[in-house]
Amino acid sequence: MKTVAITGGTRGIGFGMAQALLAGGHRVAVCGTDPERIGKVRAELPENALVHAADVTDRAQVQGFWDAAAERFEGVDIWINNAGVSHPRTPMWELTADEARKVLNTNLLGVLNGCAVAVPAMAARGRGHIWNMEGLGSDGRSVPGLGLYGASKRAVTYLTEALAEESPDQVTVGLLSPGMVVTDLLVDGYRDPAELAKARTVFNILADRVETVAPWLAERAVTRTRNGAHVQWLTTGKVLRRFAAAPFHKRDLFAD
Template structure:
Protein backbone atom coordinates (compact mmCIF):
# COMPACT_ATOMS: atom_id res chain seq x y z
CA UNK A 1 0.00 0.00 0.00
CA UNK A 2 1.27 3.46 -0.96
CA UNK A 3 0.30 6.95 0.12
CA UNK A 4 -0.31 9.17 -2.90
CA UNK A 5 -1.04 12.89 -3.26
CA UNK A 6 -2.62 14.10 -6.52
CA UNK A 7 -3.15 17.78 -7.23
CA UNK A 8 -6.22 18.71 -9.26
CA UNK A 9 -7.95 15.45 -8.40
CA UNK A 10 -11.55 16.63 -8.19
CA UNK A 11 -12.36 16.12 -11.87
CA UNK A 12 -11.16 14.52 -15.09
CA UNK A 13 -8.17 12.18 -15.19
CA UNK A 14 -7.12 13.29 -11.71
CA UNK A 15 -10.38 12.15 -10.15
CA UNK A 16 -10.24 8.96 -12.17
CA UNK A 17 -6.81 8.17 -10.74
CA UNK A 18 -7.94 9.02 -7.21
CA UNK A 19 -10.81 6.56 -7.53
CA UNK A 20 -8.64 3.83 -9.02
CA UNK A 21 -5.93 4.19 -6.37
CA UNK A 22 -8.51 3.98 -3.60
CA UNK A 23 -10.00 0.86 -5.21
CA UNK A 24 -6.54 -0.72 -5.11
CA UNK A 25 -6.21 -0.07 -1.38
CA UNK A 26 -3.89 2.94 -1.46
CA UNK A 27 -4.16 6.01 0.76
CA UNK A 28 -4.91 9.13 -1.26
CA UNK A 29 -5.00 12.89 -0.72
CA UNK A 30 -6.11 15.35 -3.37
CA UNK A 31 -7.08 18.97 -3.84
CA UNK A 32 -9.07 21.37 -5.99
CA UNK A 33 -9.73 25.10 -6.05
CA UNK A 34 -13.54 24.99 -6.11
CA UNK A 35 -14.73 24.52 -2.52
CA UNK A 36 -18.18 23.31 -3.59
CA UNK A 37 -16.65 20.74 -5.94
CA UNK A 38 -14.21 19.63 -3.23
CA UNK A 39 -17.12 19.01 -0.85
CA UNK A 40 -19.03 17.14 -3.56
CA UNK A 41 -16.11 14.83 -4.32
CA UNK A 42 -15.41 14.27 -0.63
CA UNK A 43 -19.00 13.14 -0.15
CA UNK A 44 -18.95 10.95 -3.26
CA UNK A 45 -15.78 9.20 -2.04
CA UNK A 46 -17.32 8.64 1.37
CA UNK A 47 -14.40 10.16 3.24
CA UNK A 48 -12.03 7.48 1.93
CA UNK A 49 -9.58 10.11 0.68
CA UNK A 50 -8.35 13.39 2.08
CA UNK A 51 -10.00 15.95 -0.21
CA UNK A 52 -9.16 19.57 0.46
CA UNK A 53 -9.08 23.01 -1.11
CA UNK A 54 -5.69 24.20 -2.34
CA UNK A 55 -4.40 26.47 -5.09
CA UNK A 56 -1.29 25.06 -6.76
CA UNK A 57 -0.04 28.55 -7.58
CA UNK A 58 0.46 29.11 -3.84
CA UNK A 59 3.41 27.11 -2.46
CA UNK A 60 2.26 27.52 1.13
CA UNK A 61 -1.07 25.90 0.30
CA UNK A 62 0.70 22.94 -1.29
CA UNK A 63 2.96 22.64 1.72
CA UNK A 64 -0.17 22.54 3.88
CA UNK A 65 -1.56 19.78 1.62
CA UNK A 66 1.60 17.72 2.20
CA UNK A 67 1.46 18.32 5.95
CA UNK A 68 -2.24 17.41 6.17
CA UNK A 69 -1.71 14.24 4.16
CA UNK A 70 1.32 13.23 6.22
CA UNK A 71 -0.57 13.90 9.46
CA UNK A 72 -3.42 11.63 8.36
CA UNK A 73 -1.55 8.87 6.53
CA UNK A 74 2.10 9.05 7.50
CA UNK A 75 5.04 9.25 5.04
CA UNK A 76 4.03 10.09 1.47
CA UNK A 77 5.34 7.76 -1.21
CA UNK A 78 4.12 9.42 -4.42
CA UNK A 79 3.21 12.99 -5.35
CA UNK A 80 1.53 13.66 -8.72
CA UNK A 81 1.42 17.20 -10.12
CA UNK A 82 -1.74 16.79 -12.18
CA UNK A 83 -3.57 20.13 -11.86
CA UNK A 84 -3.83 21.95 -15.17
CA UNK A 85 -5.99 24.35 -17.16
CA UNK A 86 -6.29 25.26 -20.82
CA UNK A 87 -7.58 28.26 -22.75
CA UNK A 88 -9.67 29.18 -25.76
CA UNK A 89 -8.10 28.30 -29.08
CA UNK A 90 -6.93 31.71 -30.17
CA UNK A 91 -3.73 33.26 -31.53
CA UNK A 92 -1.42 34.38 -28.74
CA UNK A 93 -2.06 38.08 -29.35
CA UNK A 94 -5.82 37.57 -28.97
CA UNK A 95 -5.53 35.73 -25.67
CA UNK A 96 -6.27 37.99 -22.68
CA UNK A 97 -3.25 38.59 -20.46
CA UNK A 98 -5.09 37.30 -17.38
CA UNK A 99 -5.90 34.04 -19.18
CA UNK A 100 -2.32 33.53 -20.32
CA UNK A 101 -1.08 34.22 -16.81
CA UNK A 102 -3.56 31.76 -15.27
CA UNK A 103 -2.50 28.99 -17.66
CA UNK A 104 1.22 29.53 -17.09
CA UNK A 105 0.87 29.92 -13.33
CA UNK A 106 -1.23 26.76 -12.97
CA UNK A 107 0.50 24.51 -15.49
CA UNK A 108 4.11 25.55 -14.93
CA UNK A 109 4.47 27.52 -11.71
CA UNK A 110 2.06 25.09 -10.03
CA UNK A 111 4.33 22.20 -11.03
CA UNK A 112 7.38 24.12 -9.83
CA UNK A 113 5.74 24.72 -6.45
CA UNK A 114 4.45 21.16 -6.15
CA UNK A 115 7.83 19.74 -7.09
CA UNK A 116 9.67 21.98 -4.61
CA UNK A 117 7.34 21.02 -1.75
CA UNK A 118 7.35 17.30 -2.51
CA UNK A 119 11.06 16.93 -3.21
CA UNK A 120 12.12 18.86 -0.10
CA UNK A 121 9.92 16.68 2.09
CA UNK A 122 10.94 13.49 0.31
CA UNK A 123 14.60 14.36 0.74
CA UNK A 124 13.96 14.79 4.47
CA UNK A 125 12.21 11.42 4.73
CA UNK A 126 14.74 9.87 2.33
CA UNK A 127 12.28 8.31 -0.05
CA UNK A 128 9.49 9.19 -2.45
CA UNK A 129 8.64 9.62 -6.13
CA UNK A 130 7.38 12.71 -7.95
CA UNK A 131 5.34 12.48 -11.14
CA UNK A 132 4.63 15.44 -13.43
CA UNK A 133 1.82 15.20 -15.96
CA UNK A 134 2.53 15.80 -19.62
CA UNK A 135 0.10 17.21 -22.17
CA UNK A 136 -0.13 18.62 -25.66
CA UNK A 137 3.18 20.28 -26.50
CA UNK A 138 5.30 18.09 -24.25
CA UNK A 139 6.78 16.26 -27.22
CA UNK A 140 7.47 19.46 -29.15
CA UNK A 141 4.39 19.17 -31.38
CA UNK A 142 2.80 22.56 -32.05
CA UNK A 143 -0.90 23.32 -32.50
CA UNK A 144 -2.17 26.68 -33.67
CA UNK A 145 -4.32 28.39 -31.07
CA UNK A 146 -2.80 26.51 -28.13
CA UNK A 147 0.58 28.23 -28.01
CA UNK A 148 0.46 29.20 -24.33
CA UNK A 149 -0.87 25.85 -23.14
CA UNK A 150 1.62 23.90 -25.26
CA UNK A 151 4.53 26.04 -24.10
CA UNK A 152 3.60 25.39 -20.47
CA UNK A 153 3.57 21.63 -21.02
CA UNK A 154 6.81 21.66 -22.99
CA UNK A 155 8.43 23.46 -20.08
CA UNK A 156 7.12 20.83 -17.63
CA UNK A 157 8.88 18.11 -19.59
CA UNK A 158 12.20 19.97 -19.49
CA UNK A 159 11.70 20.73 -15.80
CA UNK A 160 11.14 17.09 -14.94
CA UNK A 161 14.11 15.81 -16.93
CA UNK A 162 16.33 18.40 -15.26
CA UNK A 163 15.00 17.47 -11.82
CA UNK A 164 16.01 13.85 -12.43
CA UNK A 165 19.62 15.03 -12.33
CA UNK A 166 19.16 16.89 -9.02
CA UNK A 167 17.27 14.51 -6.75
CA UNK A 168 19.08 12.94 -3.78
CA UNK A 169 19.44 9.22 -3.17
CA UNK A 170 16.13 7.56 -2.41
CA UNK A 171 14.09 10.18 -4.28
CA UNK A 172 13.02 9.94 -7.92
CA UNK A 173 11.02 11.84 -10.53
CA UNK A 174 9.26 10.94 -13.76
CA UNK A 175 6.69 11.87 -16.39
CA UNK A 176 3.17 10.55 -16.79
CA UNK A 177 1.67 10.97 -20.26
CA UNK A 178 -2.06 10.18 -20.43
CA UNK A 179 -2.42 10.89 -24.14
CA UNK A 180 -5.78 12.21 -25.34
CA UNK A 181 -8.44 11.76 -22.67
CA UNK A 182 -12.04 12.82 -23.16
CA UNK A 183 -12.42 15.53 -20.54
CA UNK A 184 -13.39 19.20 -20.57
CA UNK A 185 -9.69 19.99 -21.04
CA UNK A 186 -9.61 18.16 -24.39
CA UNK A 187 -12.67 19.83 -25.90
CA UNK A 188 -12.26 23.25 -24.30
CA UNK A 189 -11.99 26.40 -26.37
CA UNK A 190 -13.61 25.51 -29.69
CA UNK A 191 -15.64 28.58 -30.66
CA UNK A 192 -16.75 27.10 -33.99
CA UNK A 193 -18.99 23.97 -33.74
CA UNK A 194 -17.79 22.85 -37.18
CA UNK A 195 -14.17 23.00 -36.00
CA UNK A 196 -15.05 20.96 -32.92
CA UNK A 197 -16.85 18.37 -35.04
CA UNK A 198 -13.77 18.06 -37.24
CA UNK A 199 -11.52 17.65 -34.20
CA UNK A 200 -13.81 15.00 -32.73
CA UNK A 201 -13.16 12.80 -35.76
CA UNK A 202 -9.50 12.66 -34.75
CA UNK A 203 -10.36 12.33 -31.07
CA UNK A 204 -12.53 9.30 -31.87
CA UNK A 205 -9.45 7.65 -33.34
CA UNK A 206 -6.81 8.62 -30.79
CA UNK A 207 -8.58 9.54 -27.56
CA UNK A 208 -9.90 7.38 -24.74
CA UNK A 209 -12.27 7.87 -21.86
CA UNK A 210 -11.10 8.48 -18.30
CA UNK A 211 -12.28 5.04 -17.17
CA UNK A 212 -9.97 3.45 -19.75
CA UNK A 213 -6.80 5.44 -19.06
CA UNK A 214 -7.07 6.08 -15.31
CA UNK A 215 -6.69 2.42 -14.17
CA UNK A 216 -3.62 1.98 -16.38
CA UNK A 217 -1.98 5.18 -15.11
CA UNK A 218 -2.89 4.55 -11.48
CA UNK A 219 -1.21 1.14 -11.45
CA UNK A 220 1.98 2.46 -13.01
CA UNK A 221 2.08 5.54 -10.80
CA UNK A 222 2.85 3.29 -7.83
CA UNK A 223 4.89 0.58 -9.59
CA UNK A 224 7.12 2.39 -12.12
CA UNK A 225 8.80 4.70 -9.62
CA UNK A 226 12.33 4.80 -10.96
CA UNK A 227 14.22 8.00 -11.56
CA UNK A 228 13.69 9.33 -15.07
CA UNK A 229 10.68 7.09 -15.74
CA UNK A 230 8.49 8.13 -18.67
CA UNK A 231 5.14 6.37 -18.69
CA UNK A 232 3.16 6.91 -21.91
CA UNK A 233 -0.34 5.66 -22.65
CA UNK A 234 -0.52 6.87 -26.27
CA UNK A 235 2.71 5.63 -27.82
CA UNK A 236 3.81 6.24 -31.41
CA UNK A 237 3.07 2.61 -32.23
CA UNK A 238 -0.41 2.89 -30.83
CA UNK A 239 -1.07 6.06 -32.85
CA UNK A 240 0.02 4.36 -36.09
CA UNK A 241 -2.05 1.29 -35.30
CA UNK A 242 -5.18 3.29 -34.55
CA UNK A 243 -5.01 5.29 -37.75
CA UNK A 244 -4.39 2.08 -39.71
CA UNK A 245 -7.44 0.37 -38.22
CA UNK A 246 -9.69 3.43 -38.02
CA UNK A 247 -11.83 2.39 -41.04
CA UNK A 248 -12.63 -0.87 -39.24
CA UNK A 249 -13.27 0.62 -35.79
CA UNK A 250 -16.38 2.70 -35.27
CA UNK A 251 -15.94 4.72 -32.08
CA UNK A 252 -18.05 7.56 -30.76
CA UNK A 253 -16.53 8.77 -27.51
CA UNK A 254 -18.89 11.72 -27.39
CA UNK A 255 -22.18 9.85 -27.58
CA UNK A 256 -24.60 10.80 -24.82
Protein backbone atom coordinates in the same frame (compact mmCIF):
# COMPACT_ATOMS: atom_id res chain seq x y z
CA MET B 1 0.08 -0.02 -0.01
CA LYS B 2 1.21 3.49 -0.97
CA THR B 3 0.12 6.97 0.02
CA VAL B 4 -0.48 9.06 -3.10
CA ALA B 5 -1.21 12.80 -3.23
CA ILE B 6 -2.70 14.21 -6.45
CA THR B 7 -3.02 17.91 -7.24
CA GLY B 8 -6.05 18.73 -9.34
CA GLY B 9 -7.45 15.41 -8.19
CA THR B 10 -11.07 16.47 -7.84
CA ARG B 11 -11.90 16.13 -11.55
CA GLY B 12 -10.81 14.57 -14.81
CA ILE B 13 -7.87 12.22 -15.04
CA GLY B 14 -6.72 13.11 -11.51
CA PHE B 15 -10.04 12.06 -10.01
CA GLY B 16 -10.09 8.92 -12.12
CA MET B 17 -6.63 7.96 -10.86
CA ALA B 18 -7.69 8.65 -7.28
CA GLN B 19 -10.66 6.29 -7.65
CA ALA B 20 -8.49 3.58 -9.19
CA LEU B 21 -5.83 3.89 -6.49
CA LEU B 22 -8.43 3.68 -3.72
CA ALA B 23 -9.94 0.61 -5.37
CA GLY B 24 -6.45 -0.90 -5.33
CA GLY B 25 -6.13 -0.43 -1.58
CA HIS B 26 -3.90 2.64 -1.58
CA ARG B 27 -4.27 5.76 0.57
CA VAL B 28 -5.13 8.86 -1.44
CA ALA B 29 -5.18 12.63 -0.92
CA VAL B 30 -6.51 15.00 -3.58
CA CYS B 31 -6.77 18.76 -3.80
CA GLY B 32 -8.75 21.21 -5.91
CA THR B 33 -9.99 24.79 -5.91
CA ASP B 34 -13.73 24.64 -6.71
CA PRO B 35 -15.64 24.54 -3.38
CA GLU B 36 -18.71 22.94 -4.96
CA ARG B 37 -16.64 20.25 -6.66
CA ILE B 38 -14.63 19.62 -3.48
CA GLY B 39 -17.85 19.04 -1.55
CA LYS B 40 -19.14 16.65 -4.21
CA VAL B 41 -15.88 14.67 -4.25
CA ARG B 42 -15.88 14.40 -0.45
CA ALA B 43 -19.29 12.78 -0.72
CA GLU B 44 -18.23 10.43 -3.53
CA LEU B 45 -14.89 9.18 -2.19
CA PRO B 46 -14.66 6.90 0.86
CA GLU B 47 -13.98 8.38 4.28
CA ASN B 48 -10.38 7.17 4.26
CA ALA B 49 -9.57 9.56 1.37
CA LEU B 50 -8.40 13.10 2.09
CA VAL B 51 -9.99 15.89 0.02
CA HIS B 52 -8.31 19.25 0.53
CA ALA B 53 -8.76 22.78 -0.85
CA ALA B 54 -5.53 24.12 -2.33
CA ASP B 55 -4.50 26.33 -5.25
CA VAL B 56 -1.24 25.06 -6.78
CA THR B 57 -0.25 28.58 -7.85
CA ASP B 58 0.22 29.43 -4.16
CA ARG B 59 3.14 27.52 -2.65
CA ALA B 60 1.87 28.06 0.88
CA GLN B 61 -1.39 26.30 -0.05
CA VAL B 62 0.55 23.47 -1.69
CA GLN B 63 2.56 23.14 1.51
CA GLY B 64 -0.70 23.02 3.42
CA PHE B 65 -1.91 20.18 1.22
CA TRP B 66 1.32 18.25 1.79
CA ASP B 67 1.14 18.83 5.55
CA ALA B 68 -2.48 17.67 5.71
CA ALA B 69 -1.73 14.50 3.72
CA ALA B 70 1.46 13.73 5.66
CA GLU B 71 -0.30 14.20 8.98
CA ARG B 72 -3.31 12.11 7.97
CA PHE B 73 -1.30 9.24 6.49
CA GLU B 74 2.05 9.59 8.28
CA GLY B 75 3.87 10.61 5.12
CA VAL B 76 3.44 10.73 1.34
CA ASP B 77 5.08 8.12 -0.89
CA ILE B 78 4.05 9.43 -4.31
CA TRP B 79 3.20 12.98 -5.33
CA ILE B 80 1.47 13.62 -8.68
CA ASN B 81 1.50 17.15 -10.11
CA ASN B 82 -1.64 16.77 -12.17
CA ALA B 83 -3.39 20.16 -11.89
CA GLY B 84 -3.62 21.93 -15.23
CA VAL B 85 -5.74 24.35 -17.24
CA SER B 86 -6.03 25.28 -20.89
CA HIS B 87 -7.17 28.44 -22.68
CA PRO B 88 -9.46 29.35 -25.57
CA ARG B 89 -8.17 28.00 -28.87
CA THR B 90 -6.88 31.23 -30.33
CA PRO B 91 -3.57 32.80 -31.37
CA MET B 92 -1.56 33.49 -28.24
CA TRP B 93 -1.40 37.23 -28.83
CA GLU B 94 -5.19 37.35 -28.56
CA LEU B 95 -5.20 35.88 -25.06
CA THR B 96 -5.70 38.37 -22.27
CA ALA B 97 -2.94 38.85 -19.73
CA ASP B 98 -5.11 37.11 -17.12
CA GLU B 99 -5.75 34.10 -19.39
CA ALA B 100 -2.04 33.74 -20.16
CA ARG B 101 -1.04 34.16 -16.53
CA LYS B 102 -3.52 31.53 -15.37
CA VAL B 103 -2.16 28.90 -17.79
CA LEU B 104 1.49 29.53 -16.95
CA ASN B 105 0.90 29.87 -13.22
CA THR B 106 -1.10 26.65 -13.01
CA ASN B 107 0.69 24.43 -15.52
CA LEU B 108 4.29 25.46 -14.87
CA LEU B 109 4.54 27.37 -11.60
CA GLY B 110 2.08 24.93 -10.03
CA VAL B 111 4.33 22.00 -10.95
CA LEU B 112 7.37 23.84 -9.64
CA ASN B 113 5.56 24.58 -6.39
CA GLY B 114 4.61 20.94 -5.99
CA CYS B 115 8.18 19.81 -6.60
CA ALA B 116 9.58 22.47 -4.27
CA VAL B 117 7.34 21.22 -1.47
CA ALA B 118 7.67 17.48 -2.11
CA VAL B 119 11.40 17.11 -2.79
CA PRO B 120 12.79 18.31 0.56
CA ALA B 121 10.04 16.56 2.53
CA MET B 122 10.65 13.27 0.73
CA ALA B 123 14.42 13.63 1.09
CA ALA B 124 14.03 14.17 4.84
CA ARG B 125 11.81 11.08 5.02
CA GLY B 126 14.33 9.07 3.04
CA ARG B 127 12.12 8.12 0.06
CA GLY B 128 9.51 9.33 -2.37
CA HIS B 129 8.60 9.68 -6.04
CA ILE B 130 7.22 12.66 -7.95
CA TRP B 131 5.23 12.38 -11.18
CA ASN B 132 4.64 15.37 -13.45
CA MET B 133 1.86 15.21 -16.02
CA GLU B 134 2.64 15.72 -19.69
CA GLY B 135 0.20 17.07 -22.25
CA LEU B 136 -0.11 18.51 -25.74
CA GLY B 137 3.20 20.14 -26.62
CA SER B 138 5.38 18.01 -24.36
CA ASP B 139 6.94 16.36 -27.41
CA GLY B 140 7.49 19.68 -29.19
CA ARG B 141 4.48 19.28 -31.48
CA SER B 142 2.55 22.51 -31.97
CA VAL B 143 -1.17 22.94 -32.59
CA PRO B 144 -2.51 26.28 -33.86
CA GLY B 145 -4.50 28.05 -31.16
CA LEU B 146 -2.91 26.13 -28.30
CA GLY B 147 0.58 27.60 -28.41
CA LEU B 148 0.70 28.86 -24.86
CA TYR B 149 -0.72 25.66 -23.38
CA GLY B 150 1.74 23.61 -25.43
CA ALA B 151 4.63 25.82 -24.34
CA SER B 152 3.69 25.31 -20.69
CA LYS B 153 3.66 21.52 -21.12
CA ARG B 154 6.92 21.54 -23.06
CA ALA B 155 8.44 23.43 -20.15
CA VAL B 156 7.10 20.86 -17.67
CA THR B 157 8.88 18.08 -19.56
CA TYR B 158 12.16 20.00 -19.52
CA LEU B 159 11.73 20.86 -15.84
CA THR B 160 11.09 17.20 -14.98
CA GLU B 161 14.09 15.92 -16.89
CA ALA B 162 16.28 18.52 -15.18
CA LEU B 163 14.83 17.70 -11.77
CA ALA B 164 15.59 14.00 -12.29
CA GLU B 165 19.27 14.99 -12.48
CA GLU B 166 19.15 17.51 -9.61
CA SER B 167 17.02 15.71 -7.03
CA PRO B 168 18.56 14.02 -3.98
CA ASP B 169 19.23 10.30 -4.20
CA GLN B 170 16.24 9.52 -1.98
CA VAL B 171 13.79 11.21 -4.39
CA THR B 172 12.93 9.93 -7.86
CA VAL B 173 11.10 11.86 -10.57
CA GLY B 174 9.21 10.86 -13.71
CA LEU B 175 6.65 11.80 -16.35
CA LEU B 176 3.13 10.50 -16.84
CA SER B 177 1.67 10.93 -20.33
CA PRO B 178 -2.08 10.19 -20.52
CA GLY B 179 -2.44 10.98 -24.20
CA MET B 180 -5.83 12.31 -25.34
CA VAL B 181 -8.43 11.87 -22.62
CA VAL B 182 -12.03 13.00 -22.97
CA THR B 183 -12.26 15.68 -20.30
CA ASP B 184 -13.20 19.36 -20.24
CA LEU B 185 -9.54 20.14 -20.92
CA LEU B 186 -9.74 18.35 -24.27
CA VAL B 187 -13.00 19.69 -25.66
CA ASP B 188 -13.38 23.16 -24.11
CA GLY B 189 -12.26 26.35 -25.80
CA TYR B 190 -13.49 25.77 -29.35
CA ARG B 191 -15.17 28.91 -30.66
CA ASP B 192 -16.20 27.45 -34.02
CA PRO B 193 -18.64 24.47 -33.93
CA ALA B 194 -17.30 23.25 -37.29
CA GLU B 195 -13.78 23.22 -35.91
CA LEU B 196 -14.94 21.22 -32.88
CA ALA B 197 -16.73 18.71 -35.11
CA LYS B 198 -13.54 18.24 -37.14
CA ALA B 199 -11.51 17.80 -33.99
CA ARG B 200 -13.93 15.20 -32.66
CA THR B 201 -13.21 13.05 -35.70
CA VAL B 202 -9.58 12.83 -34.60
CA PHE B 203 -10.51 12.44 -30.95
CA ASN B 204 -12.69 9.44 -31.79
CA ILE B 205 -9.62 7.78 -33.27
CA LEU B 206 -6.95 8.70 -30.74
CA ALA B 207 -8.67 9.69 -27.51
CA ASP B 208 -9.98 7.52 -24.67
CA ARG B 209 -12.29 8.00 -21.73
CA VAL B 210 -11.02 8.65 -18.23
CA GLU B 211 -12.22 5.27 -17.00
CA THR B 212 -10.00 3.58 -19.60
CA VAL B 213 -6.78 5.52 -19.07
CA ALA B 214 -6.88 6.35 -15.35
CA PRO B 215 -6.61 2.79 -13.93
CA TRP B 216 -3.75 2.03 -16.33
CA LEU B 217 -1.85 5.14 -15.25
CA ALA B 218 -2.64 4.60 -11.58
CA GLU B 219 -1.20 1.08 -11.55
CA ARG B 220 2.03 2.28 -13.14
CA ALA B 221 2.23 5.34 -10.93
CA VAL B 222 2.80 3.08 -7.92
CA THR B 223 4.96 0.43 -9.61
CA ARG B 224 7.29 2.24 -12.01
CA THR B 225 8.89 4.69 -9.66
CA ARG B 226 12.43 4.73 -10.99
CA ASN B 227 14.22 8.01 -11.57
CA GLY B 228 13.60 9.36 -15.06
CA ALA B 229 10.64 7.05 -15.70
CA HIS B 230 8.40 7.98 -18.62
CA VAL B 231 5.00 6.28 -18.69
CA GLN B 232 3.07 6.81 -21.94
CA TRP B 233 -0.43 5.63 -22.76
CA LEU B 234 -0.64 6.90 -26.34
CA THR B 235 2.59 5.67 -27.92
CA THR B 236 3.59 6.22 -31.55
CA GLY B 237 2.84 2.59 -32.30
CA LYS B 238 -0.65 2.88 -30.83
CA VAL B 239 -1.32 6.03 -32.88
CA LEU B 240 -0.35 4.28 -36.12
CA ARG B 241 -2.43 1.20 -35.31
CA ARG B 242 -5.49 3.29 -34.50
CA PHE B 243 -5.33 5.29 -37.72
CA ALA B 244 -4.91 2.06 -39.66
CA ALA B 245 -7.94 0.54 -37.95
CA ALA B 246 -10.11 3.67 -38.09
CA PRO B 247 -11.93 2.81 -41.35
CA PHE B 248 -12.98 -0.56 -39.92
CA HIS B 249 -13.49 0.26 -36.24
CA LYS B 250 -15.76 3.24 -35.65
CA ARG B 251 -15.74 4.80 -32.18
CA ASP B 252 -17.97 7.51 -30.71
CA LEU B 253 -16.60 8.76 -27.41
CA PHE B 254 -19.19 11.55 -27.31
CA ALA B 255 -22.34 9.45 -27.70
CA ASP B 256 -23.49 10.35 -24.20
